[in-house]
Amino acid sequence: MTTAVAGSVHRAATPGLGESLRRFTSFESARWLAGMVVGAVAVRLALGGLAVRDLVIAAGLVAAQPFTEWIIHVAILHWRPRRILGRHVDLAVGKSHRRHHQQPKDERFIFIAMPAIKVFAALDVALLALAWRVRPSIATAVAVANVLTLAYEWTHWLIHTDYQPRSRLYRGLWRAHRLHHFRNENYWYGVTGHLGDRVLRTNPAKEEVPLSPTATTLGIAM
Numbered sequence: 001m002t003t004a005v006a007g008s009v010h011r012a013a014t015p016g017l018g019e020s021l022r023r024f025t026s027f028e029s030a031r032w033l034a035g036m037v038v039g040a041v042a043v044r045l046a047l048g049g050l051a052v053r054d055l056v057i058a059a060g061l062v063a064a065q066p067f068t069e070w071i072i073h074v075a076i077l078h079w080r081p082r083r084i085l086g087r088h089v090d091l092a093v094g095k096s097h098r099r100h101h102q103q104p105k106d107e108r109f110i111f112i113a114m115p116a117i118k119v120f121a122a123l124d125v126a127l128l129a130l131a132w133r134v135r136p137s138i139a140t141a142v143a144v145a146n147v148l149t150l151a152y153e154w155t156h157w158l159i160h161t162d163y164q165p166r167s168r169l170y171r172g173l174w175r176a177h178r179l180h181h182f183r184n185e186n187y188w189y190g191v192t193g194h195l196g197d198r199v200l201r202t203n204p205a206k207e208e209v210p211l212s213p214t215a216t217t218l219g220i221a222m
Helices: 019-024 028-047 050-079 094-100 114-131 137-159 168-182 197-198
Strands: 002-006 009-010 083-084 086-087
Touching: 019 137, 028 114, 028 137, 050 094, 050 137, 050 197, 114 137, 137 168
Parallel strands: none
Antiparallel strands: 002 009, 083 086
């Protein structure tokens, strides 16, 4: 973005990380997720008795995250309308993600939709109640899952803003996700990491992949 001042052209300063974080927390879904993290952590601490089981659960969820993220992106976000038992089925989340590919900077389509967030919150309440009555480590799983979801939302949103990559790690995430949007939608499914793409062979060099004519539509007319 540029502005003309006194006969000269000045490029607007790109937002810093602090400003980006303040903007991120202004969104309802981000605040809900943050609240869900705080709530789950509070319940787990109140239950006490942290054990090795909690560490194993946390490590397992973190290790599975690259593949969970990959599967959700491929099977749910890139859902293609189809006939199931004679009925036309097109998931709302698939429609929203197609709009996200068409308008990558439109903040309405970057975040998980609030109806889904509220379903997750209701599930959290049920699982935390179960943790209170049955096994405290269930609350550990809920807390870690919420942290991972919040990290995904923050990373995804930040990539689609004007914030410029500074660290080597974030630069790699930024570049890969933009290749997914603007080079070829059939590769680079990871958002918070590349491990899933590397293992599942969807992380090629840019030059090895042709420019896709359907990167912005996912091959489906809206």
